[in-house]
Amino acid sequence: MFESEQKNLExxxxxxxxxxxxxxxxxIWSWIPFSGNWGISASFFQLASxxxxxxxxxxxxxxxxxxIAQIFADEIALPDxxxxxxxxxxxxxxxxxxxxxxxxxxxxxxxxxQDFGRGERTGKTVMVEFSQxxxxxxxxxxxxxxxxxxxxxxxxxDFAGEKVVRTNYLGDIGLHVIKWLWCYMKYHxxxxxxxxxxxxxxxxxxxxxxxxxxxxxxxGEIRSLFARWDRRxxxxxxxxxxxxxxxxxxxxxxxxxxxxxxxxxxxESDVEDSGKEVVDVxxxxxxxxxxxxxxxxxxxxxxxxxxKEKYRNLVVLRSDGTSLYATKDLxxxxxxxxxxxxxxxxxxxxxxxxxxxxxxxxxxxxxxxPWAKDCYHLAYEIxxxxxxxxxxxxDGTVVFLQDLIDESMERALAIVEEKNPSLTEEEKTxxxxxxxxxxxxxxxxxxxxxxIVTFDWxxxxxxxxxxxxxxxxxxxxxNSILRKWGQGLxxxxxxxxxxxxxxxxxIDLISRMPKEIQRSAAEFKPLFIANLAFxxxxxxxxxxRQCPVLQAEDAVRDYRLRLAAAARQAIVNCMYLLGxxxxxxx
RNA sequence: GCCCUCAUAGCUCAACGGAUAGAGCACCGGUCUUCUAAACCGUAGGUUGCAGGUUCGAGUCCUGCUGGGGGCGCCA
Numbered sequence: 001m002f003e004s005e006q007k008n009l010e011x012x013x014x015x016x017x018x019x020x021x022x023x024x025x026x027x028i029w030s031w032i033p034f035s036g037n038w039g040i041s042a043s044f045f046q047l048a049s050x051x052x053x054x055x056x057x058x059x060x061x062x063x064x065x066x067x068i069a070q071i072f073a074d075e076i077a078l079p080d081x082x083x084x085x086x087x088x089x090x091x092x093x094x095x096x097x098x099x100x101x102x103x104x105x106x107x108x109x110x111x112x113x114q115d116f117g118r119g120e121r122t123g124k125t126v127m128v129e130f131s132q133x134x135x136x137x138x139x140x141x142x143x144x145x146x147x148x149x150x151x152x153x154x155x156x157x158d159f160a161g162e163k164v165v166r167t168n169y170l171g172d173i174g175l176h177v178i179k180w181l182w183c184y185m186k187y188h189x190x191x192x193x194x195x196x197x198x199x200x201x202x203x204x205x206x207x208x209x210x211x212x213x214x215x216x217x218x219x220g221e222i223r224s225l226f227a228r229w230d231r232r233x234x235x236x237x238x239x240x241x242x243x244x245x246x247x248x249x250x251x252x253x254x255x256x257x258x259x260x261x262x263x264x265x266x267x268e269s270d271v272e273d274s275g276k277e278v279v280d281v282x283x284x285x286x287x288x289x290x291x292x293x294x295x296x297x298x299x300x301x302x303x304x305x306x307x308k309e310k311y312r313n314l315v316v317l318r319s320d321g322t323s324l325y326a327t328k329d330l331x332x333x334x335x336x337x338x339x340x341x342x343x344x345x346x347x348x349x350x351x352x353x354x355x356x357x358x359x360x361x362x363x364x365x366x367x368x369x370p371w372a373k374d375c376y377h378l379a380y381e382i383x384x385x386x387x388x389x390x391x392x393x394x395d396g397t398v399v400f401l402q403d404l405i406d407e408s409m410e411r412a413l414a415i416v417e418e419k420n421p422s423l424t425e426e427e428k429t430x431x432x433x434x435x436x437x438x439x440x441x442x443x444x445x446x447x448x449x450x451x452i453v454t455f456d457w458x459x460x461x462x463x464x465x466x467x468x469x470x471x472x473x474x475x476x477x478x479n480s481i482l483r484k485w486g487q488g489l490x491x492x493x494x495x496x497x498x499x500x501x502x503x504x505x506x507i508d509l510i511s512r513m514p515k516e517i518q519r520s521a522a523e524f525k526p527l528f529i530a531n532l533a534f535x536x537x538x539x540x541x542x543x544x545r546q547c548p549v550l551q552a553e554d555a556v557r558d559y560r561l562r563l564a565a566a567a568r569q570a571i572v573n574c575m576y577l578l579g580x581x582x583x584x585x586x
Numbered sequence: 587g588c589c590c591u592c593a594u595a596g597c598u599c600a601a602c603g604g605a606u607a608g609a610g611c612a613c614c615g616g617u618c619u620u621c622u623a624a625a626c627c628g629u630a631g632g633u634u635g636c637a638g639g640u641u642c643g644a645g646u647c648c649u650g651c652u653g654g655g656g657g658c659g660c661c662a
Contacts (some may be wrong), residue, residue, distance in 0.1 A: 061642030465610040
């Protein structure tokens with residue numbers, strides 16, 4: 001928000017460096033880290049160190065940095081909007097005139113509302129592929145992190161200025177589907193899903209797996225069904241299409257609950273044939289080695305790249321000529337760029353597939369696709385159970401998504417009933433929905449992508465502390481002041497009193513939002529936004545306690561009303577980026 | 587064997603290579619006659635796994651080690 005002022009200061013520093021024959025480095029501005037001090041800061045240790053090297057003298061760097069900082073503190077002509085400049089221990093601290101900047105921050109939030117924090121359009125298009133569920137299977141908590149992370153990253157990239165294509169890639173073919181069809185035809189012929197479709201589909205899949213192990217004839221029956229599928233027997237294809245649609249409807253139910261949408265869907269079945277064509281090309285170009293029928297078709301990456309045990313070998317086609325995940329991924333990658341003229345292609349896939357992703361990207365590079373370098377694997381750690389146990393449907397350890405949501409909603413509802421019994425049933429439902437899902441999402445987004453999330457019921461259902469409900473509640477409190485005020489927000493109000501430290505801190509935090517969004521987008525880390533949202537909420541709660549709004553004299557009241565509105569908006573915007581809704585009341 | 591990743595307060599986690607390593611939970615004690623107490627305040631808690639290195643400066647970067655997790659040709 002302070003770019004032009006920063007530029008001005010940088011230019012002055014550059015000029016002074018010239019005059020004093022000092023080397024010039026690009027200035028890295030950061031916030032003054034002491035609460036209650038609002039302004040920007042830069043350090044001059046590096047400059048001092050380089051200066052000494054250039055002149056081949058030994059200096060005490062911190063001391064010299066302080067001297068240099070002092071030079072700038074003396075020479076710089078403060079631009080409008082700054083009230084103080086000082087050199088402190090090698091740092092140059094430049095303090096905002098709160099009068100001017102506080103107002104600029106508040107005014108622009110109120111003016112831009114839900115767009116506050118948006119970056120300039122970059123004109124770039126980025127595709128984010130996430131979720132990637134298998135049809136005919138269940139959806140459990142292990143799948144949740146991907147959806148929540150992918151969705152949030154999409155929101156953030158969009159807000160940061162890119163055009164985002166939200167894409168899902170559905171595993172609608174393969175052995176798991178045949179197994180499901182086999183079990184359905186044999187034991188559930190004619191049945192149709194009711195209610196929780198995905199659960200129903202998942203139950204049949206679990207049954208199929210069990211029967212497959214238990215029944216001696218199963219293996220043969222499944223194999224012959226696979227053969228019929230391979231021939232594209234009309235009745236099998238018809239059943240596949242019908243049952244696949246059930247799964248898709250079930251996923252829609254889930255995505256709707258999670259408030260996640262996709263702009264485009266790809267299906268494995270769509271890229272299977274084209275994938276085999278890609279493999280032919282690979283063989284033709286000598287990139288892939290065809291060792292059929294004894295062995296598979298393999299891209300020997302280490303051999304081709306001259307690396308040792310780095311990329312290993314990528315199998316791109318089975319020895320019987322059927323396709324693999326890699327077969328399809330290779331053609332899908334190209335198709336994405338053709339279909340949407342992308343600048344970048346992001347894959348949100350868990351960290352266990354890191355090597356595989358590198359293999360795919362490397363193979364694309366060997367095929368000389370110029371966009372191969374624009375593919376990026378956004379790896380995240382998985383969700384485990386306590387004791388570092390990975391959820392597995394085989395072991396029956398999975399926590400079904402719907403169970404979690406239901407339980408969470410129930411608890412949230414009980415708390416709303418207790419805190420606010422006078423609300424209508426509809427209001428209570430909306431609130432418990434926002435609170436329950438918010439808590440769930442926040443718990444996954446507020447830790448780094450590289451950290452394993454340990455799922456346990458108590459933690460998932462804990463609405464206290466650094467969690468979404470705390471943040472939502474802060475926004476609700478702000479809203480409550482505004483509602484009680486009962487009139488439109490006062491117009492632009494000049495600051496007519498000395499801001500208290502907590503007010504300055506709150507405004508400071510609000511002003512950081514645009515930068516945090518850019519940083520978060522650059523690193524694909526919703527965590528930064530999650531942290532900012534919490535800081536905002538915490539500071540707002542302090543403000544709420546320390547600074548009376550409606551009781552204050554008119555000028556103060558008007559200013560604080562606007563500040564409360566701005567703080568609320570900033571919190572709501574952060575939460576939106578996390579895919580979390582903030583209720584009006586709770 | 588090779589590669590990736592994680593290790594910070596009792597627990598769960600933060601901390602753009604910078605100033606005094608911070609929150610939450612849990613524990614103990616306090617705060618509703620004032621805009622919703624789903625809140626706030628206070629006390630306590632640390633050799634950032636170990637050893638080197640780079641740097642003016644390292645929880646952060648590099649190397650090695652220890653320990654946990656993951657991955658390494660016909661699963662997705």
